Amino acid sequence: MPDVIDVILRCVLVLAVFMVLPLVIGQMEHKAMAHMQSRVGPMAAGGFHGWAQLVADGVKFVQKESITPVAADRRVFELAPAVALAPYLVALLAIPLGPFFGQGNLIGQDLDLGLFFVLAAMSVGVLGTLMGGLGSGNKYSYIGGMRVAAQLMSYELPMVLAAASVAMAAGTLSLVGIAQEWEPWWLITQLPGLIVFFIAGLAELQRPPFDAPLADAELVMGPLTEYGGMRFAMFLLAEYAGILVLSALTTVLFLGGWAGPFSDHIGWLWTLVKVMAVAFLVIWARVAYPRLREDQVNALAWKVLVPVALAQITLTTVLVVA
Amino acid sequence: MTYGKGLLQGLKVTFKNLTRRSVTAHYPDVQPDLPPRSRGVIALQEENCTSCMLCARECPSWCITIDSHKETIPATTEGGRDRSQNVLDTFDIDYSLCMYCTICIEVCPFDALHWSPEFAYAEGDIVDLTHDMNRLREWMWTVPAPQALDPGAEPSKELAAYEAAAEDPE
Numbered sequence: 001m002p003d004v005i006d007v008i009l010r011c012v013l014v015l016a017v018f019m020v021l022p023l024v025i026g027q028m029e030h031k032a033m034a035h036m037q038s039r040v041g042p043m044a045a046g047g048f049h050g051w052a053q054l055v056a057d058g059v060k061f062v063q064k065e066s067i068t069p070v071a072a073d074r075r076v077f078e079l080a081p082a083v084a085l086a087p088y089l090v091a092l093l094a095i096p097l098g099p100f101f102g103q104g105n106l107i108g109q110d111l112d113l114g115l116f117f118v119l120a121a122m123s124v125g126v127l128g129t130l131m132g133g134l135g136s137g138n139k140y141s142y143i144g145g146m147r148v149a150a151q152l153m154s155y156e157l158p159m160v161l162a163a164a165s166v167a168m169a170a171g172t173l174s175l176v177g178i179a180q181e182w183e184p185w186w187l188i189t190q191l192p193g194l195i196v197f198f199i200a201g202l203a204e205l206q207r208p209p210f211d212a213p214l215a216d217a218e219l220v221m222g223p224l225t226e227y228g229g230m231r232f233a234m235f236l237l238a239e240y241a242g243i244l245v246l247s248a249l250t251t252v253l254f255l256g257g258w259a260g261p262f263s264d265h266i267g268w269l270w271t272l273v274k275v276m277a278v279a280f281l282v283i284w285a286r287v288a289y290p291r292l293r294e295d296q297v298n299a300l301a302w303k304v305l306v307p308v309a310l311a312q313i314t315l316t317t318v319l320v321v322a
Numbered sequence: 323m324t325y326g327k328g329l330l331q332g333l334k335v336t337f338k339n340l341t342r343r344s345v346t347a348h349y350p351d352v353q354p355d356l357p358p359r360s361r362g363v364i365a366l367q368e369e370n371c372t373s374c375m376l377c378a379r380e381c382p383s384w385c386i387t388i389d390s391h392k393e394t395i396p397a398t399t400e401g402g403r404d405r406s407q408n409v410l411d412t413f414d415i416d417y418s419l420c421m422y423c424t425i426c427i428e429v430c431p432f433d434a435l436h437w438s439p440e441f442a443y444a445e446g447d448i449v450d451l452t453h454d455m456n457r458l459r460e461w462m463w464t465v466p467a468p469q470a471l472d473p474g475a476e477p478s479k480e481l482a483a484y485e486a487a488a489e490d491p492e
Binding site (some may be wrong): 032034035036037040043284287288289 | 337339346
């Protein structure tokens with residue numbers, strides 16, 4: 001019986017993190033982006049500096065009508081938001097949060113193949129956007145969907161290569177194992193891998209400056225053009241959940257997860273701090289850089305990231321063997 | 323080597339902005355600090371108006387409506403001539419037409435029209451944007467005193483003329 005309670009408790013905890021942290025990141029995006037542009041961002045909702053803005057947005061989205069275009073492929077169109085959102089929840093299940101006041105490691109489920117599992121789940125998340133693009137029966141959506149496909153093809157490779165380099169250095173595919181094997185000098189030897197992984201992750205999430213598939217100036221909103229109400233809100237939540245998963249994965253793979261002073265007790269806090277710092281970088285990149293053209297997006301992947309990732313793997317191999 | 327310089331500069335500029343206070347005016351919570359001579363609403367000092375119609379004629383958008391009648395003031399001395407005076411019946415400004423060009427105020431020979439900095443007079447019905455002369459008179463209470471001269475500036479010509487007249491008893 002305690003096993004059942006344990007499982008339920010873990011699921012509830014992961015679900016709570018999944019519901020709360022993306023909103024925190026979203027709010028951080030609102031406020032940090034506003035201040036970077038010399039604005040103040042939301043101020044009214046909730047009273048204190050607009051802290052409840054995303055809750056208010058959610059309430060608004062719920063009230064809206066869900067419209068399915070006549071030309072749309074109904075099943076695919078309606079399933080797409082769920083396909084975009086759910087994989088991030090699944091991925092979050094396998095990401096360790098670190099030791100909690102000497103209670104052992106906080107994690108939904110420690111998998112031997114954790115790294116593969118999380119990367120696979122992240123890629124499925126992108127398929128949701130692709131489904132939205134191809135199922136909407138709209139030319140803008142279709143072109144956006146094509147761009148999503150091209151981007152997914154290009155950036156999956158450098159991302160997996162960079163992750164493979166870390167797995168090789170740690171000698172394990174378990175995320176807990178990798179974080180435990182992490183040593184500070186990895187920050188230097190795995191730095192190219194870290195940069196490649198972060199950039200490829202940004203591109204996979206279609207975050208600016210890699211938002212050519214959405215490109216609201218040319219493609220209206222790309223694959224999301226026909227979505228409104230709750231379905232659009234799910235895509236929006238998927239975007240922030242994606243940032244969370246990418247940040248958490250970067251933290252665990254390259255930044256040592258819960259490594260830090262007193263990590264036996266407050267390791268989980270170190271992980272959260274690092275996750276938020278990486279999420280801030282994601283937001284910062286959005287504000288600082290203009291969107292890449294479609295050919296530039298692919299050129300960056302094939303001409304820069306893949307060679308760098310391969311060089312990183314070679315370097316790691318030499319270090320591991322030597 | 324300048325490759326990648328722009329990337330770093332983008333990060334630098336945005337981060338500098340992040341650490342600075344934003345310049346946003348929190349309008350409904352904090353009243354704006356308006357510059358002197360702000361063009362908010364036109365106030366009418368009815369007592370100064372002679373119904374000369376200059377403002378109504380010059381108005382490019384035809385937003386001023388004036389109606390008046392003549393009243394006779396009986397002669398004060400015996401055998402004197404009766405005088406007549408214009409009395410305003412209507413003085414309306416339609417703010418749905420007004421373009422705040424300030425020509426009516428410039429052209430008024432008797433200083434009957436003034437700018438007031440009050441700007442919050444939105445209405446639910448366009449008809450209510452026509453302010454009649456009672457409402458225009460009320461705006462007079464919000465007209466600020468003339469802006470003080472810059473320190474060390476020449477005194478105005480009107481003041482010099484006034485002082486010259488006061489000194490000369492003849």
